[in-house]
Amino acid sequence: MNAEVRKIKTAAELALVDAYAAAKPKLPGTGALKALREEAFKRFDAEGLPHRRVEEWKYTDLRALMRDLKPLAAAPDAKAKALAKNAGKLLASVESRKLVFVDGAFVAELSDLTPEAGLTITSMAQALAKGDALVTAHVGKVVATNDVAVALNTALMGDGAVIRIAAGASIARPIHLVFAATTPSSMFTRSLVVIEKGARAMLLESHEGASDYQVNAALEMVVGDDAHVDHVKIVSDGAAALHVSSLMASVGAHARFNDFSFTTGGAVVRSQLFLRFDGEGTVANIRGATLLKDRQHADITLVADHVAKGCQSREIFKSVLDGESRGVFQGKIIVRPKAQKTDGRMMTRALLLSETAEADNKPELEIFADDVQCGHGATAGALDEDLLFYLKARGIPAREAEALLIQAFIGEAVEGIEHAGLREVLMEAAVAWLKARG
Amino acid sequence: MALLEIKKLHVEIDGKKILNGLDLTIEKGKVHAIMGPNGSGKSTLAYVLAGKADYKVTSGEVLFNGENVLAMQPDERAAKGIFLAFQYPMEIPGVATMTFLRTALNAQRKHRGEVELSTPDFMKRVRETAAKLSIDTEMLRRAVNVGFSGGEKKRNEILQMSMLEPRLAVLDETDSGLDIDALKIVSEGVNRLRSPERSMIVITHYQRLLDYIVPDVVHVLSKGRVVKTGGKELALELEAKGYAEFADEAA
Numbered sequence: 001m002n003a004e005v006r007k008i009k010t011a012a013e014l015a016l017v018d019a020y021a022a023a024k025p026k027l028p029g030t031g032a033l034k035a036l037r038e039e040a041f042k043r044f045d046a047e048g049l050p051h052r053r054v055e056e057w058k059y060t061d062l063r064a065l066m067r068d069l070k071p072l073a074a075a076p077d078a079k080a081k082a083l084a085k086n087a088g089k090l091l092a093s094v095e096s097r098k099l100v101f102v103d104g105a106f107v108a109e110l111s112d113l114t115p116e117a118g119l120t121i122t123s124m125a126q127a128l129a130k131g132d133a134l135v136t137a138h139v140g141k142v143v144a145t146n147d148v149a150v151a152l153n154t155a156l157m158g159d160g161a162v163i164r165i166a167a168g169a170s171i172a173r174p175i176h177l178v179f180a181a182t183t184p185s186s187m188f189t190r191s192l193v194v195i196e197k198g199a200r201a202m203l204l205e206s207h208e209g210a211s212d213y214q215v216n217a218a219l220e221m222v223v224g225d226d227a228h229v230d231h232v233k234i235v236s237d238g239a240a241a242l243h244v245s246s247l248m249a250s251v252g253a254h255a256r257f258n259d260f261s262f263t264t265g266g267a268v269v270r271s272q273l274f275l276r277f278d279g280e281g282t283v284a285n286i287r288g289a290t291l292l293k294d295r296q297h298a299d300i301t302l303v304a305d306h307v308a309k310g311c312q313s314r315e316i317f318k319s320v321l322d323g324e325s326r327g328v329f330q331g332k333i334i335v336r337p338k339a340q341k342t343d344g345r346m347m348t349r350a351l352l353l354s355e356t357a358e359a360d361n362k363p364e365l366e367i368f369a370d371d372v373q374c375g376h377g378a379t380a381g382a383l384d385e386d387l388l389f390y391l392k393a394r395g396i397p398a399r400e401a402e403a404l405l406i407q408a409f410i411g412e413a414v415e416g417i418e419h420a421g422l423r424e425v426l427m428e429a430a431v432a433w434l435k436a437r438g
Numbered sequence: 439m440a441l442l443e444i445k446k447l448h449v450e451i452d453g454k455k456i457l458n459g460l461d462l463t464i465e466k467g468k469v470h471a472i473m474g475p476n477g478s479g480k481s482t483l484a485y486v487l488a489g490k491a492d493y494k495v496t497s498g499e500v501l502f503n504g505e506n507v508l509a510m511q512p513d514e515r516a517a518k519g520i521f522l523a524f525q526y527p528m529e530i531p532g533v534a535t536m537t538f539l540r541t542a543l544n545a546q547r548k549h550r551g552e553v554e555l556s557t558p559d560f561m562k563r564v565r566e567t568a569a570k571l572s573i574d575t576e577m578l579r580r581a582v583n584v585g586f587s588g589g590e591k592k593r594n595e596i597l598q599m600s601m602l603e604p605r606l607a608v609l610d611e612t613d614s615g616l617d618i619d620a621l622k623i624v625s626e627g628v629n630r631l632r633s634p635e636r637s638m639i640v641i642t643h644y645q646r647l648l649d650y651i652v653p654d655v656v657h658v659l660s661k662g663r664v665v666k667t668g669g670k671e672l673a674l675e676l677e678a679k680g681y682a683e684f685a686d687e688a689a
């Protein structure tokens with residue numbers, strides 16, 4: 001039922017239609033994969049970019065925020081690869097296996113492809129072109145969503161990582177997907193990570209770049225029974241970048257799933273998490289920390305869908321908002337009729353460092369089972385003046401006192417990360433952010 | 439020259455007059471006790487000395503070592519040697535007591551142009567000081583005052599004072615909430631810091647504290663002014679007679 005007459009397409013929407021038409025013959029994949037793209041594109045074509053009257057996008061009017069479409073990124077040349085040589089250095093102190101994507105394309109020579117038992121890595125472009133079984137089985141199917149940003153990704157997905165971790169395997173080093181943008185272009189990356197029964201792995205994902213570019217990154221993750229997975233995503237995109245990313249994860253029984261989103265970069269950032277708990281007895285910790293300044297806008301939209309019984313999910317999201325920035329958190333916990341004994345707790349806190357910063361929090365519970373424990377809370381406010389006075393009365397200058405309290409605030413979310421080195425990296429990044437603030 | 443000189447101090451909060459022409463002079467090395475009924479302005483005086491922003495000084499002067507304190511930020515006052523042990527110490531989630539102490543100590547040193555204390559030197563000092571106050575080092579790793587009992591919070595204030603070695607310590611009801619053993623430990627901690635170079639203002643409701651920390655001078659504060667000054671025997675007199683006499687006088 002669409003009473004409203006469809007508006008004329010915006011410049012960005014028209015450009016997307018053109019870009020898809022032009023790219024279509026070259027986009028990897030045939031048969032069912034091609035049909036998947038086509039269907040996704042139709043969805044976009046009918047609905048256009050998400051805007052403020054779409055409930056899930058209420059606070060992030062992508063149609064208004066995305067003024068144009070940057071040209072689809074070309075394959076990286078030698079210069080682009082050279083620019084990306086140090087990409088991912090924020091995580092340099094964490095011993096990891098790097099897989100590097102420059103302007104959306106996998107670059108083998110910058111990546112670590114040393115073989116490891118139980119680990120299979122392919123590029124998404126290759127896997128799509130070959131009609132790889134894992135990809136055909138899962139892409140677009142892990143968690144079904146009507147979201148148009150995801151549809152756009154499906155229509156235009158080019159490259160990304162396809163990772164399979166065999167049952168029972170324990171991958172020693174974190175796998176770090178490094179996404180580096182070097183040109184003012186748009187990138188549609190799609191990754192698939194399948195962690196089989198009882199496997200253990202840590203996936204890091206970092207996004208960075210200097211210029212004015214657009215990222216639409218999607219990651220599908222299949223977490224098997226008894227698996228233990230940590231996923232940490234760092235958004236440190238350039239100051240003019242538009243970043244939209246979507247995580248779609250289905251989690252099996254008795255698994256441990258820890259997710260962390262750390263955001264400091266980008267002009268407009270939308271991070272979507274669509275999580276579904278399919279098997280009983282899983283414990284999930286979904287956390288995030290966002291530090292924004294100037295006119296930055298970052299939105300975290302999370303759906304935690306409890307399908308199976310007896311899962312525990314904890315969501316903690318913290319944001320520090322300075323300047324005229326805006327931080328959005330929308331979190332929904334759904335408890336399906338069979339998901340008795342669900343224990344879900346969601347907390348979001350925003351710290352406003354200026355009078356012009358804005359925090360929007362929308363927590364929601366949709367509960368269809370009767371024997372559950374669910375709750376949510378949200379706070380937004382300035383630093384506590386009395387606490388600041390206590391610190392200052394001990395001789396700590398105002399700025400330093402503020403920094404100490406802000407670090408403590410972020411620390412409460414970061415301390416939940418199991419990897420000590422990573423906790424340090426993120427706290428250092430927060431300190432660097434505070435230093436830059438002056 | 440006196441260490442602290444307060445002259446005709448008038449202070450308001452939210453338009454309400456709290457201090458009404460308070461005069462107080464404290465010489466180097468002296469301990470002054472301030473007693474007075476609830477709401478007479480004792481904590482207000484303490485906060486104004488430390489530089490809390492909510493209080494508006496409408497007239498009067500506060501000189502510390504001859505310098506105008508009222509023009510200084512709270513951290514500057516602390517670095518110059520003014521320390522306030524809070525009546526209600528704050529809890530600071532996420533900031534370890536150790537980090538807090540170290541940041542404060544080094545900030546003050548930096549302000550005074552001194553070098554920062556090295557980690558081993560700092561650790562040694564904090565351990566020794568904590569031990570004297572019967573503070574477990576495990577407590578130092580916990581967030582400042584979070585989950586501390588009332589008495590532990592007060593002891594933590596004295597630990598901070600002992601580490602920061604101020605020139606003027608203002609103790610606002612440091613005895614409240616302490617059991618008898620803790621009262622002794624805290625008083626001993628305070629007495630260890632008594633020196634010809636250091637002055638103290640001890641705000642209390644109870645004569646008992648003054649048995650341990652024996653004051654040189656006792657003042658009675660009522661309705662925002664000092665209404666009586668005497669020696670340590672004045673505290674005993676107050677204990678026996680209460681404040682009735684002064685309530686009339688100040689009215």
Ligand SMILES: Nc1ncnc2c1ncn2[C@@H]1O[C@H](COP(=O)(O)OP(=O)(O)OP(=O)(O)O)[C@@H](O)[C@H]1O
Pocket residue numbers: 451452454456474475476477478479480481482483492
């Ligand atoms: N924020 C405020 N707004 C209005 N009045 C205030 C405020 N803070 C303090 N007062 C008032 O100022 C007066 C003095 O308070 P103060 O805390 O200085 O008293 P005190 O002598 O320390 O009392 P106590 O012995 O109970 O600790 C009281 O009447 C109190 O209610």
Ligand SMILES: [Mg+2]
Pocket residue numbers: 480481482525610
């Ligand atoms: Mg008081």
